[in-house]
Amino acid sequence: MVNQLYYGDNLDVLRRYIKDESVDLCYIDPPFNSKRNYNQIYNNIGSEDKAQAQAFIDTWEWDNRAMHGFEEISTNYNGLFTEQAVYLITGLENVLGKGSLLAYLVSMTLRITEIHRILKSTGSFYLHCDPTASHYLKLVLDAVFCPHGGNFLNEIIWCYRGGGVPRKDFARKHDIIFRYSKSNIYSFNVNDIRIPYSEDSEQRLKYKARSFRGKKVYDNYQQNQNGKHPEDWWEIQPVMPSSKERLGYPTQKPEALLERIIKASSNEGDIVLDAYCGCGTTVAVCENFNRKWIGIDITYQSISLILKRLEDSFGKDVSQNIKLHGIPKDMESATALANKADDRTRKEFEKWAVLTYTNNRALINQKKGADKGVDGVVLFQGDQQTPEKMIFQVKSGKVKSGDIRDLIGTMTLQNASLAIFITLQEPTKEMLTTAKSAGFYRSQYITESYDKIQIVTVKDIVEKRQRLNIRLSYEVLKSAEKQINFKQGEFDL
Structure with a gap:
């Protein structure tokens, strides 16, 4: 099986x-x-x-x-x-x-x-x-x-x-x-x-008492x-x-x-x-x-x-x-998840979209009704000494250019360098234009420039298998630890 x-x-x-x-x-x-x-x-x-x-x-x-x-x-x-x-x-x-x-x-x-x-x-x-x-x-x-x-x-x-x-x-x-x-x-x-x-029981069980003609006789007792x-x-x-x-x-x-x-x-x-x-x-x-x-x-x-x-x-x-x-594999199943009426799963579509797109690497915002426009976060290695923030927002309903303008404001409030807008519906031309207006992000750790706001559709995720292609901070740390361990191993030889 x-x-x-x-x-x-x-x-x-x-x-x-x-x-x-x-x-x-x-x-x-x-x-x-x-x-x-x-x-x-x-x-x-x-x-x-x-x-x-x-x-x-x-x-x-x-x-x-x-x-x-x-x-x-x-x-x-x-x-x-x-x-x-x-x-x-x-x-x-x-x-x-x-x-x-x-x-x-x-x-x-x-x-x-x-x-x-x-x-x-x-x-x-x-x-x-x-x-x-x-x-x-x-x-x-x-x-x-x-x-x-x-x-x-x-x-x-x-x-x-x-x-x-x-x-x-x-x-x-x-x-x-x-x-x-x-x-x-x-x-x-x-x-x-x-x-x-335990040490006490080891000593105590070395001998086992048994009765023989009214007297106690102690035999050696073998523990398991x-x-x-x-x-x-x-x-x-x-x-x-x-x-x-x-x-x-x-x-x-x-x-x-x-x-x-x-x-x-x-x-x-x-x-x-x-x-x-x-x-x-x-x-x-x-x-x-x-x-x-x-x-x-x-x-x-x-x-x-x-x-x-x-x-x-x-x-x-x-x-x-x-x-x-039960995991969405096409647009029909993804839409079904987004439209579930069960209050226990009202945030499941957002979780699925963010985690699938990031290959299970994002942190999910657990706050219900008070997420301030942030459904998930990853920290990536940028030019700064400290990790930089990328935020995710997911929408399953009708979307418009105002959503992107709001996301620009959220980036400022969250001190985020990048943002990903994931949408079940196809974005409008105005949305794409507004996203481009946010400008580009460049870093020595990234081979090409990134749009500061990227729009990703659920169709891109399930049909084109589009995924986040950026090295996260903890992955850089793990790589550094491996290098240290490798070098220490060389010296130990």
């Missing part, structure tokens, strides 16, 4: 493209809803504490999606849901009311049900969460897995250090990972995940040469600011954590699925340990980051073994 990377809603992808009993292991790290004030969940009929719950409310609201999902479960649409799951969700409505928390649990129930369907009978499932909603998620998992012969196997506590501590609370330094199997037969490769003994059997609490360092793994993704998990899960519950050649693959830690570990993988994410920024991560780690040839789904 070729590795699969899907851009889209994981519920839609699971239902339309992933076959029954086709996956050996599934791990998901969905949103935790951690910023919500759960002291108020039992009387949340009134207004929400939006300051504390902003990240949650952005994703989970009692909207049309939540109502549709609740109706699917409560009416047991197409017989998809267990009787226990139906009773659980309808019962929780009476406890929680129709608010953001119930919307979150409805969303998770829909997806966990599909994950159970696509797991092989010997498959395992790990769900990563934190104490915010773990007690509810455990009920959902039991209701989906256990009626069909599945088993709850472990509540794994991932302990970590680092970060700040609250003044009037114990420091919150753990996540929860629930482990389930679909049947009584499943992979567990303990010898692949054994961990070193591969290390000790791991407990259900794991001390693994998170991705720290100075870590080489760090990608700048806010919820990035360490590769060591996924390595333990993947080695324990799958074998070489098995298929591993991550339905919230984020920055791609699961797929990177799978690639490293010869597992086939399926990744799904609803944001193009994650898809872009995963592709770049894999190329940086395994070389550009790695993309030849990845089949991409």
Whole structure:
């Protein structure tokens, strides 16, 4: 099987493209809803504490999606849901009311049900969460897995250090990972995940006491040469600011954590699925340990980051073994992305356009409704001592020369040397003339002069495969580091 990377809603992808009993292991790290004030969940009929719950409310609201999902479960649409799951969700409505928390649990129930369907009978499932909603998620998992012969196997506590501590609370330094199997037969490769003994335990386990005729006799005890059997609490360092793994993704998990899960519950050649693959830690570990993988994410920024991560780690040839789904490849699909009504994807067209044109090298402006005319930025090496800025603006609707004049003003406010205007519609002659009037940019690092404002159409991107051809600052830095390392190697000889 070729590795699969899907851009889209994981519920839609699971239902339309992933076959029954086709996956050996599934791990998901969905949103935790951690910023919500759960002291108020039992009387949340009134207004929400939006300051504390902003990240949650952005994703989970009692909207049309939540109502549709609740109706699917409560009416047991197409017989998809267990009787226990139906009773659980309808019962929780009476406890929680129709608010953001119930919307979150409805969303998770829909997806966990599909994950159970696509797991092989010997498959395992790990769900990563934190104490915010773990007690509810455990009920959902039991209701989906256990009626069909599945088993709850472990509540794994991932302990970590680092970060700040609250003044009037114990420091919150753990996540929860629930482990389930679909049947009584499943992979567990303990010898692949054994961990070193501590110095104390090494001394203590040198001798093992046994009873012989009422007396304790101490025999020499041989430890397992591969290390000790791991407990259900794991001390693994998170991705720290100075870590080489760090990608700048806010919820990035360490590769060591996924390595333990993947080695324990799958074998070489098995298929591993991550339905919230984020920055791609699961797929990177799978690639490293010869597992086939399926990744799904609803944001193009994650898809872009995963592709770049894999190329940086395994070389550009790695993309030849990845089949991409849902990414615009022609004008029809690009227009469809631009015209999506779903508020979750209202900025996805802009992200896709900027990241595709820059070969996944740009920084995306995450501010919604307050981007000040800047959808993305790259820093490039110019004649100045410090890196210079290029900004990107994307338009999917009707465009006019006034848009270019506004962009000239934005360049001044942003202290940008260059700007790229990406448009779904064809530019007018007046737009092209106005762009030319901004003048040219020249640098010793660029072989030819650049228009300070360039207009690029989506048609240029998808049909002509036009891409940004300029060396960025961090690429110059990497090249310099390689030269230094090379010269040091020469001296070392």
